[in-house]
Amino acid sequence: xxxxxxxWKFGDSISTDLICPGRYFHLRSNLPELAKHVxxxxxxxxxxxxxxxxxxxxxxxxxxxxxxxxxxxxxxLAGVSAVLAKSFARIFYRNxxxxxxxxxxxxxxxIDQGDELExxxxxxxxxxKTKDIDLQVQSLPKAMLNxxxxxxLVAHIxxxxxxxxx
Numbered sequence: 001x002x003x004x005x006x007x008w009k010f011g012d013s014i015s016t017d018l019i020c021p022g023r024y025f026h027l028r029s030n031l032p033e034l035a036k037h038v039x040x041x042x043x044x045x046x047x048x049x050x051x052x053x054x055x056x057x058x059x060x061x062x063x064x065x066x067x068x069x070x071x072x073x074x075x076x077l078a079g080v081s082a083v084l085a086k087s088f089a090r091i092f093y094r095n096x097x098x099x100x101x102x103x104x105x106x107x108x109x110x111i112d113q114g115d116e117l118e119x120x121x122x123x124x125x126x127x128x129k130t131k132d133i134d135l136q137v138q139s140l141p142k143a144m145l146n147x148x149x150x151x152x153l154v155a156h157i158x159x160x161x162x163x164x165x166x
Contacts, residue, residue: 001121001149003081003102005053009113010042012059016071016092018042019063028070035077052079055119057111059085063092072096082119084108084126097144100152106137121145 018041020034027034039046039056056062056075062085063071072095075083082102096103102121111117111128118127124139140148150156 001102001145003053003055003117003119003121005055005081005117006051007055007057007084007111007113007115007117008043008046008050009108009111010039010056010058010062012086013061013064014039014042014058015065016063016068017065019071020068020074031070031073031077034070035074038074038078038080047078050078050080053081054079055117056080056083057085057108058083059108060087061089062087063089063096065089067091067095069095069099072101073099076101082121084111084117084119097147098153100148100150100155102140102148104137104140106135110135121148 019039021037021041024034024037036047062083072092076099082104084104084106086108087105088103093103104119106126110133115128115130118129121140122145124137126135126137147153147156150159
């Protein structure tokens with residue numbers, strides 16, 4: 001699975017409240033509408049300016065806070081291809097994989113706003129085409145790649161009738 005897009009850079013401690021602002025709680029039953037407000041408290045221009053398949057790139061502890069599944073879901077619905085960060089909050093990480101949003105832990109210091117990236121989830125190579133450098137990261141386990149390829153955990157179980165580890 002190879003993903004290509006532009007980097008949108010965020011800092012440390014991007015919480016689920018910054019990803020999915022609480023003032024839009026009334027939209028939780030209309031996720032496509034809620035996705036129009038993704039990350040607007042961290043960058044008011046993000047949702048309206050990003051392109052489909054762009055990357056969210058952040059520092060440490062991305063997704064901290066409440067365990068609401070809406071946060072990774074609206075990132076995916078907005079068209080983000082993957083989130084790259086130095087570290088993720090544990091529950092956010094699990095929720096993201098479950099909804100089919102790829103997450104990669106890596107050193108994001110060599111990625112700047114607007115860099116053109118290419119991520120190969122199978123090999124664990126991030127190609128920063130703007131800087132002409134490769135970043136090696138740990139590739140995702142096969143079970144997670146299978147879940148992501150199927151579109152999330154529910155789709156994976158619907159397809160296979162069970163949770164397949166191979």
